[in-house]
Amino acid sequence: MKVNITLLVSLLIIIVSSFTTKREGKHLFILSGQSNMAGLQPHESLTPLINEKLGQENVILIKYAEGGQPIRRWYRYWKPLEGEYPVAQPDLYDTLMVKVQEAIKNENIATVTFIWMQGERDAGEKNGEVYEAALIGLYDQISNDLGRTDINFIIGRLNDFDMLNEKYPHWTLIRDVQVKVAESNPRFGWIDTDDLNDKWNGKEIINDLHMSAEGYRIMGKRFADKALQLILDNK
Secondary structure, eight states: OOOOHHHHHHHHHHHHHHHHHHHOSEEEEEEEESHHHHTOOHHHHHHHHHHHHHOGGGEEEEEEEOTTOOGGGTOTTOOOSSSSOSOOOTHHHHHHHHHHHHHHTTOOEEEEEEEEEOOHHHHHTTOGGGHHHHHHHHHHHHHHHHTOSOOEEEEEOOOSTTTTOSSSTTHHHHHHHHHHHHTSSTTEEEEOOTTSOEEEOSSSEEEOSSOOHHHHHHHHHHHHHHHHHHHHHTO
């Protein structure tokens, strides 16, 4: 059988070109959530690590967070376990996506990583039983809105502030849900924050609701490490 060398070479060029193009472009990082995300300063530990590995010129990072907010301020199809109230009001998500769309206009995006640090409010409002559907729904929502099926998703698990569920009745339930979702997909992951909220109250070390200053820096590094791992693993 004769082999058409010209045709074979042309096919190889097309394959290699497609393979290369798929990896060209910038890496988009979207950070959102409530107070413990708001307290994170990406420039202190997250972006330096990402820039070192990917090149500062290849990184786009958007962060938009607001303290004390439930996931229904992001997920437009959120519903309570029973009844009709409260209702979803995804204004924070809408604002976030406006910022994202402005940042990626006319840009070729190679990868997207969504980093989420939230859940305290939902634990306090006893909405843990619908949190799994909301988390997965939020991921699907951002995937659909960006027109991608390859978005990496990293969840910062709630810290060990209220492991007895005394102040926030669904604290441990939310933690369990976050890990369950994070381990359900090879593009998902989670980071541990249990050691990042230790604070001295004048008498003893306590587990605070919010991270310490050093805790936020470590959290940023853990997010960066996990993000780079997912980007590498899912090339």
